Amino acid sequence: MPPAKFPAPPEDAAQPLVTLEGVVERLTFVNPENQYAVLQLAVRGRRQPVTVVGPLAAAREGEELRLQGRYEVHPRFGEQFRAVWWYAVLPATVTGIRKYLASGLIKGIGPELARRLVERFGAHTLEVIDHTPERLAEVPGIGAKRIQQITRDWQLQKGVREVLVGLQGLGLSLAFATRVYRHYGDQALEVATSNPYQLALDVAGVGFQTADRLAARLNLDPHAGREGRGGACLCASGSAAAPDRGTAQGPA
Numbered sequence: 001m002p003p004a005k006f007p008a009p010p011e012d013a014a015q016p017l018v019t020l021e022g023v024v025e026r027l028t029f030v031n032p033e034n035q036y037a038v039l040q041l042a043v044r045g046r047r048q049p050v051t052v053v054g055p056l057a058a059a060r061e062g063e064e065l066r067l068q069g070r071y072e073v074h075p076r077f078g079e080q081f082r083a084v085w086w087y088a089v090l091p092a093t094v095t096g097i098r099k100y101l102a103s104g105l106i107k108g109i110g111p112e113l114a115r116r117l118v119e120r121f122g123a124h125t126l127e128v129i130d131h132t133p134e135r136l137a138e139v140p141g142i143g144a145k146r147i148q149q150i151t152r153d154w155q156l157q158k159g160v161r162e163v164l165v166g167l168q169g170l171g172l173s174l175a176f177a178t179r180v181y182r183h184y185g186d187q188a189l190e191v192a193t194s195n196p197y198q199l200a201l202d203v204a205g206v207g208f209q210t211a212d213r214l215a216a217r218l219n220l221d222p223h224a225g226r227e228g229r230g231g232a233c234l235c236a237s238g239s240a241a242a243p244d245r246g247t248a249q250g251p252a
Contacts (some may be wrong), residue, residue, distance in 0.1 A: 017068040054083035058171040062093025076095050087169025108149040
């Protein structure tokens with residue numbers, strides 16, 4: 001399966017975008033209405049966390065983020081990194097890992113087993129599954145057959161995880177990201193980034209409020225989206241806009 005294609009943020013020839021990666025230490029300010037947030041990002045090789053600002057309200061403490069943006073100097077707060085695009089990679093916190101594994105994406109791992117795995121391996125749980133799955137035998141109740149099943153499904157889910165990570169980076173919760181993936185399959189991220197209003201028409205529970213947020217994050221014209229393909233389909237079907245129950249702003 002080819003890797004998920006993430007939308008490229010707008011370039012500025014005078015100021016090329018800088019890529020920054022790190023783990024969210026804490027969110028110091030969040031405005032859920034416009035998605036603006038300020039967070040502290042622990043970056044490898046830097047003794048002090050980097051202050052990051054931008055449309056980051058969906059980020060969660062403990063997540064590892066990949067961002068693109070530019071450094072700037074605020075007259076009051078000093079140097080900060082203004083993000084214009086970002087997405088989260090696999091969860092880095094114990095809570096996030098437990099929720100991820102308990103979601104049912106990996107066959108053979110349910111909520112109870114997810115809890116025991118995290119208790120044993122902590123923040124290294126996903127690393128163990130990916131690189132040294134034989135260590136899963138250290139958890140009581142997991143035998144060779146279960147390890148084979150988990151390992152097989154983990155490998156099969158790698159492509160799925162890339163798509164879900166991309167959708168979560170757009171502000172969808174894991175639950176709704178999963179729903180979108182189930183509807184579109186490998187094309188989910190492409191549909192969400194090229195015409196998020198199509199989601200409001202095709203996916204139950206995702207309404208135009210969510211589509212508006214996705215369009216804003218992707219710098220798309222919301223009027224073009226509503227009046228273009230999505231609007232045309234809506235008019236043709238004669239249906240009312242779907243109720244918006246997919247407005248969660250971060251991983252479930």
